[in-house]
Amino acid sequence: MTTTSEKLLNIENLVLHFKTSGGSVQAVDGVDFELGTNRAVVILGESGCGKTSLSKALLRLLPRNVDKYSGKVFLQNQDVMLLNDEEYRQNVRWVGISLVPQAAMNALNPVLKVGDQVAEPAMIHLGLSKAEAYGLVYKMFQHVGVPADFVARYPFELSGGMRQRVALAMALVTSPSLIVLDEPTSALDLLTQANIMNVLKRIKHELGTSFILITHDIATSSELADEVAIMYAGQIVENGDAKDFFPAPLHPYSQMLMASVPRLRSDSDPMFITGQPPSLMNPPAGCRFAARCPFRFEKCSQEPPVFQKGNRKVKCWLYQ
Amino acid sequence: MNADMITELRKGNNMTVEIKESRETLLSIRDLHVWYELRRFGFGRAGYVKAVDNVSFELAEGETVAVVGESGCGKSSLMKTILGLNIPTSGEVVFDGKNLAQLKASELRDYRFEIGYVQQDPYGALPPFMTVQQILEEPLIISGVKNKEERLERIRKAMDEVKLHPSDDFLPKFPHMLSGGQQQRIVIARAMILQPRLIVADEPVSMLDASVRVEILKLMRALQEKYHLSVIYITHDLSTVKYFSARIFVMYAGNLIEKADTRQLLDNPLHPYTTALLAATSDPDAHNADSYKEVPPGEPPSLANPPKGCRFHPRCSKIINGLCDEKEPVEFEPVPEHFVACWLYQPK
Ligand SMILES: Nc1ncnc2c1ncn2[C@@H]1O[C@H](COP(=O)(O)OP(=O)(O)OP(=O)(O)O)[C@@H](O)[C@H]1O
Ligand SMILES: Nc1ncnc2c1ncn2[C@@H]1O[C@H](COP(=O)(O)OP(=O)(O)OP(=O)(O)O)[C@@H](O)[C@H]1O
Ligand code: SF4
Ligand code: SF4
Ligand SMILES: [Mg+2]
Ligand SMILES: [Mg+2]
Numbered sequence: 001m002t003t004t005s006e007k008l009l010n011i012e013n014l015v016l017h018f019k020t021s022g023g024s025v026q027a028v029d030g031v032d033f034e035l036g037t038n039r040a041v042v043i044l045g046e047s048g049c050g051k052t053s054l055s056k057a058l059l060r061l062l063p064r065n066v067d068k069y070s071g072k073v074f075l076q077n078q079d080v081m082l083l084n085d086e087e088y089r090q091n092v093r094w095v096g097i098s099l100v101p102q103a104a105m106n107a108l109n110p111v112l113k114v115g116d117q118v119a120e121p122a123m124i125h126l127g128l129s130k131a132e133a134y135g136l137v138y139k140m141f142q143h144v145g146v147p148a149d150f151v152a153r154y155p156f157e158l159s160g161g162m163r164q165r166v167a168l169a170m171a172l173v174t175s176p177s178l179i180v181l182d183e184p185t186s187a188l189d190l191l192t193q194a195n196i197m198n199v200l201k202r203i204k205h206e207l208g209t210s211f212i213l214i215t216h217d218i219a220t221s222s223e224l225a226d227e228v229a230i231m232y233a234g235q236i237v238e239n240g241d242a243k244d245f246f247p248a249p250l251h252p253y254s255q256m257l258m259a260s261v262p263r264l265r266s267d268s269d270p271m272f273i274t275g276q277p278p279s280l281m282n283p284p285a286g287c288r289f290a291a292r293c294p295f296r297f298e299k300c301s302q303e304p305p306v307f308q309k310g311n312r313k314v315k316c317w318l319y320q
Numbered sequence: 321m322n323a324d325m326i327t328e329l330r331k332g333n334n335m336t337v338e339i340k341e342s343r344e345t346l347l348s349i350r351d352l353h354v355w356y357e358l359r360r361f362g363f364g365r366a367g368y369v370k371a372v373d374n375v376s377f378e379l380a381e382g383e384t385v386a387v388v389g390e391s392g393c394g395k396s397s398l399m400k401t402i403l404g405l406n407i408p409t410s411g412e413v414v415f416d417g418k419n420l421a422q423l424k425a426s427e428l429r430d431y432r433f434e435i436g437y438v439q440q441d442p443y444g445a446l447p448p449f450m451t452v453q454q455i456l457e458e459p460l461i462i463s464g465v466k467n468k469e470e471r472l473e474r475i476r477k478a479m480d481e482v483k484l485h486p487s488d489d490f491l492p493k494f495p496h497m498l499s500g501g502q503q504q505r506i507v508i509a510r511a512m513i514l515q516p517r518l519i520v521a522d523e524p525v526s527m528l529d530a531s532v533r534v535e536i537l538k539l540m541r542a543l544q545e546k547y548h549l550s551v552i553y554i555t556h557d558l559s560t561v562k563y564f565s566a567r568i569f570v571m572y573a574g575n576l577i578e579k580a581d582t583r584q585l586l587d588n589p590l591h592p593y594t595t596a597l598l599a600a601t602s603d604p605d606a607h608n609a610d611s612y613k614e615v616p617p618g619e620p621p622s623l624a625n626p627p628k629g630c631r632f633h634p635r636c637s638k639i640i641n642g643l644c645d646e647k648e649p650v651e652f653e654p655v656p657e658h659f660v661a662c663w664l665y666q667p668k
């Protein structure tokens with residue numbers, strides 16, 4: 001429903017495969033989705049389905065053993081995949097898209113004051129002096145709820161929740177229009193998680209930032225989601241508005257995944273999905289979910305295309 | 321049609337826990353304190369980390385309870401003390417009428433065979449250089465099962481119980497060759513193999529994916545019912561508790577602050593901290609994104625220097641000034657069998 005002009009991000013057929021001694025790992029295998037300005041999409045999927053790899057592909061943070069990296073990534077209508085590494089570093093990473101990596105709160109530099117760490121990207125990528133950068137640091141600390149005097153502290157002097165807020169402040173300090181968050185709350189306590197989700201909501205509201213929230217925590221993800229994309233074995237199998245998705249997921253995998261979530265406020269009996277996701281080394285031909293799908297039929301031995309159902313997308317033959 | 325299929329898949333797998341008639345007490349914890357000494361070098365007096373403070377409860381034969389609380393509140397310290405791995409600073413652990421402190425070394429060893437421990441973090445729980453067979457054989461050898469055939473027999477049975485078949489395929493494998501869910505089944509099989517009467521499960525599913533989590537919880541439930549085991553289930557996830565435990569104990573900063581039947585506690589939480597935990601627990605719902613959550617300010621206190629009076633008072637919106645910040649609350653029972661350590665419930 002977003003018109004082209006307010007479309008912030010458009011990903012087409014993004015592919016990232018890794019070379020290993022056993023063969024090529026197809027961690028991201030033809031991912032498409034788009035995101036509007038000031039919107040949040042959550043990417044949900046089980047461990048190993050390729051979520052972190054997708055964030056790496058998006059930010060071009062590639063390991064050495066890349067086997068294949070291709071596709072189109074339009075950021076504000078510019079295909080950033082066409083930029084060379086230097087142009088990408090200068091124009092896209094940090095200033096366009098920031099990443100809060102998985103376990104970021106444990107990746108802060110232990111021997112640097114957190115204020116200096118947050119100031120650094122503003123100095124490097126915005127060309128600010130240290131004093132100017134610190135002006136932004138204080139502003140960001142306020143947005144994420146870190147007391148101003150914490151700038152002089154070292155990471156070990158902060159709780160996990162506070163360190164996670166610092167990591168978030170660091171991603172924000174360059175005013176990117178999009179922030180990619182990889183499992184931002186999964187290592188945190190319940191009340192801290194709820195606090196961080198509040199902070200993200202407030203930033204979205206106050207700064208107009210867009211988010212890609214990558215997680216396997218379905219319940220918590222609904223705190224921020226405008227849109228949902230379900231990832232399975234390297235591919236997006238369903239994508240649509242959160243208000244449509246949560247009450248009635250379409251793809252059989254989405255349905256079973258949602259049914260596996262224990263709920264506090266209902267007595268529905270959670271179920272589980274038998275079997276395991278396929279290996280990404282040699283994914284089966286046809287629908288990758290077929291081996292675990294109770295609805296599979298003859299057609300499913302061919303790879304399903306993405307079908308449009310209303311304003312939702314689903315990669316399953318049931319919706320032909 | 322899809323909904324029908326899912327209903328079909330759910331059949332025969334109902335998880336709601338019925339509360340059974342009370343039975344023989346298996347475990348009783350009385351005024352337990354577990355304090356770790358803080359060592360300071362140079363000058364200064366050593367203090368204590370009061371990880372478990374003034375905890376009492378009873379657990380019946382075949383009963384399941386959940387201990388719920390945030391990181392660092394003392395859950396693992398409590399469990400390790402029950403397992404006999406920590407020595408209580410004061411108070412008693414009485415198992416089957418025997419006081420742990422009075423057991424001889426050999427008796428303590430036998431005692432440990434009566435408890436199966438499913439520890440936090442399945443990935444760290446299994447020794448990486450041992451095969452599944454070696455992992456499961458070890459407790460049998462230690463407990464004195466001399467006959468190799470008998471050991472293999474019991475290993476196969478345990479693997480059958482946790483639905484790892486064909487067992488011969490798994491026996492020669494190393495942990496890294498197994499999925500997270502399979503590794504956790506091995507951990508459970510190891511906990512079950514000496515036929516314990518009590519299982520202590522410390523966050524048994526928190527590292528697993530949602531789809532596998534429920535499977536493991538159901539498996540543990542089935543074993544609990546089949547063998548009439550007592551289970552202490554430690555978790556920070558309130559949404560899984562009702563599927564597994566008849567009672568809930570809520571722990572905050574070393575204290576058990578609320579104890580009640582699961583249904584009662586979820587429907588009528590009394591302690592302000594419990595209320596906050598429940599409010600912070602999300603169910604997947606797109607409308608969650610429309611509003612902010614109410615969360616108590618601040619963070620749990622340091623256990624080396626907990627706040628005076630009620631340990632929750634610096635964060636509590638219902639604080640009674642002059643009382644809560646001065647006097648540690650005692651346990652009240654405003655509803656029969658529903659205990660809460662909070663001054664709000666002091667009878668007038
Ligand atoms: N550099 C690499 N070389 C080879 N394989 C890799 C590499 N990085 C990731 N993989 C593999 O790619 C797959 C996807 O990994 P990824 O980390 O993207 O999953 P994820 O969805 O983020 O999982 P989690 O929820 O556990 O974080 C996995 O099978 C992983 O082992
Ligand atoms: N051996 C020890 N010596 C000193 N302090 C300890 C020791 N073990 C635990 N503690 C401290 O005691 C407190 C309670 O720890 P415990 O591991 O029991 O918490 P927990 O509730 O299990 O936390 P989590 O949910 O993170 O596992 C913490 O402050 C911890 O740092
Ligand atoms: S394409 Fe076929 S196998 Fe795949 S999810 Fe749809 S029905 Fe199931
Ligand atoms: S005792 Fe007082 S401070 Fe503690 S939880 Fe109750 S009302 Fe709040
Ligand atoms: Mg990841
Ligand atoms: Mg613990």
